[in-house]
Amino acid sequence: MATFQIFQSSGQYWYRLRADNGEIVQSSEGYTSKASCQNGIQSVQNNCQPTRFESFFNAGQYGFNHIAANGEIIGRSEKYTTAQSRDHGIQVVLREAPTARTEDLS
Template sequence: MAGHFELKKAKNGEFFFNLVAGNGQGILKSEMYSSRSAAENGIASVQKNCGEDSQFECKESNNGKAYFVLKAKNHQVIGQSQMYESEAGCANGIESVKTNGCSEVIKDLTAE
């Protein structure tokens, strides 16, 4: 099963999306957007940038766990991964975004 995007609305009225792998695991969470159209543009940016290694950046959190961000061409962060126990896990997460990020399936969960 291929991955998909889930478009959601936060309690504060802002919008965000998650990229979900085919196995149901969340692999990338977006920043918060003030409008639905801005969040949809964020999804389009993931679809456009997910295939390029140079758009990913691995980082280390304060607690020593690895995570990555996906950046647009203008260097703005589009989304962030979960925390991983190792750099290898982080690398696997990037590969999953590269595989699933091109998905055109967007599940609109804003009404929930």
Template sequence: MGSFVISKRKNGEFQFALKAGNGQVILSSEGYTTKAACENGIESVRKNSQDDKRFDRLESKNGKPYFNLKATNGQIIGNSEMYESVAARENGIASVAKNAPDATVKEELE
């Protein structure tokens, strides 16, 4: 089962990472000024990850596939790592869709 891990950046902002059951990060968030906003971001991932149209499939300048997950308002709520292939990116999207709805939430704020 997956988990969301809330952590704090050096600049004091909160962020979350969605990890698959094997501990690999499959989605990372932007920085949030409050923990409550970060938690709202997690809820947005839970909801929007179930709609395939919310995933933007992109390619970096060096040709590596990746994706962004967007909210209904078009704002990016999470982005993936760079993948070696389009098939690997699709597996990443499927993993987010599978893990996000029931993922536990952990805090690593120290």
């Protein structure tokens, strides 16, 4: 089962979504409070529809941005070497994020 991990770095809170194989498939921006980070996770869970993902190819790498209903980026993927790997990452988020547990490492 996938897991959202909340952690602190540089005085901010962040989340990363780890797939059941341990790979990071999506990460957040920095938040000033843990509550804001938790709200970001809730937004990810509420916005798991295929239309909320923007795929891209840049500098030889594939990736995606996860977009909230208000147009804000709520998560960014890791970089992938193939479009197929990127698309698999999107499918993992769509399938696993809505019910993923949260682990607080902060």
